[in-house]
Structure formats: C-alpha cells, structure tokens
Amino acid sequence: MAQDVLCEVSSCVFNKQGERCGASQIYVVNNRAKNAENSEETDCKTFEPKDL
Known part of the structure; x- marks a missing residue:
C-alpha cells in the first residue's frame, strides 16, 4: 500500500x-x-474543497 500519496490539487x-x-x-x-x-x-472522490 502507498505510504505517500501526492496531489497537486491545491484547492x-x-x-x-x-x-x-x-x-x-x-x-x-x-x-x-x-x-x-x-x-x-x-476521478478522485476524496476531494473536498478548501474554504478559500
């Protein structure tokens, strides 16, 4: 299993x-x-938007 998951979605x-x-x-x-x-x-369903 992956130890580190990288994501560039800053939002x-x-x-x-x-x-x-x-x-x-x-x-x-x-x-x-x-x-x-x-x-x-x-698609990544884990995504939740930040309060910007």
Whole structure:
C-alpha cells in the first residue's frame, strides 16, 4: 500500500505542505468506462474543497 500519496490539487482540504495528501483514505472511481485504461478515465472522490 502507498505510504505517500501526492496531489497537486491545491484547492483540496486534504492537500498538505509538499503536495502530500492528508486524507485517511483515498477513493478513486471510473469516470467514463467500466474499466479505466488510463488515469484520465478516473476521478478522485476524496476531494473536498478548501474554504478559500
């Protein structure tokens, strides 16, 4: 299992210093097909917006 999850989405509440994801779990889903063939066909459902 991954020890460090990197994320460049600075508008996410879980984005910590150094682009590390601070969420306790990561939930990724398909966004186009039943079986994704590349990263563009997936979405991170863990995202929560920061209060900007």
